[in-house]
Amino acid sequence: MIDSAFLDFHRAGIRISIIGDTSMLHKSLQELIDKAVKTTKENSQLHVVIAVNYSGQYDVVQACQTIAQKVKDGIIEPEDISSFLVEQELQTNCTDFPCPDLLIRTSGELRLSNFLLWQLAYAELFFSHSHWPDFGEAEFLEALCSFQQRQRRYGSQGS
Structure with a gap:
């Protein structure tokens, strides 16, 4: 049954990627x-x-460990380490767009909850009181309108 679902994804041209730590899942x-x-x-x-057992902190730590091993193996020098290199080692590097422009947080929570910590550095945040199953078209349009009204500065000072 599940194998046929993946074949349906494949036939529809859908790519599946997993971020997180799957090591604690059953082997099958x-x-x-x-x-x-x-x-x-x-x-x-x-x-x-x-995202399966995903942690933003774990993502950054595993990227640092991978880079440290490359330094230890002589593949790179410590001065080669940059934010670009760290980003290349993050699990979200599996996508063409690893850093979201907008994060919509539902259920009235005003926190990131250890989610995409590196990747959200310049994201715009939108908080909704709707819980996820109830989050609908009206809330989505509100988030998009809010996003459209923002001045994206990516860390620089505004004018």
Whole structure:
């Protein structure tokens, strides 16, 4: 049943990527996830990124560990480390657009909850009191209108 669902994704041109730590999942589920990712990796119609046991802090730490190993192995020098290099080692590097422009946070929470910490550095934030299952068209349009009215400065001072 699940294998046929992945084949449906594949036929529809949908690419599946996983971010997070799947090591604690049952081995058969890890194998199924790996098969889905490999089967759909060349698809380009739609890219679905699924966060499984994802932590923004873990993402940054694993990127640093990978870079540290490259320094240790002599592949790069410490002075080669840059924000661009760190971003290349983050799990969200699996997408063409690893840094969102807009984060919509539902359920009235006013926090990021350890989600995409690096990637949200210059994102605009929109907070909605609607809970996720009830978040609908009206709230979505409100978020988009709010986003359109903002002046994006990406860290520089406004005029």
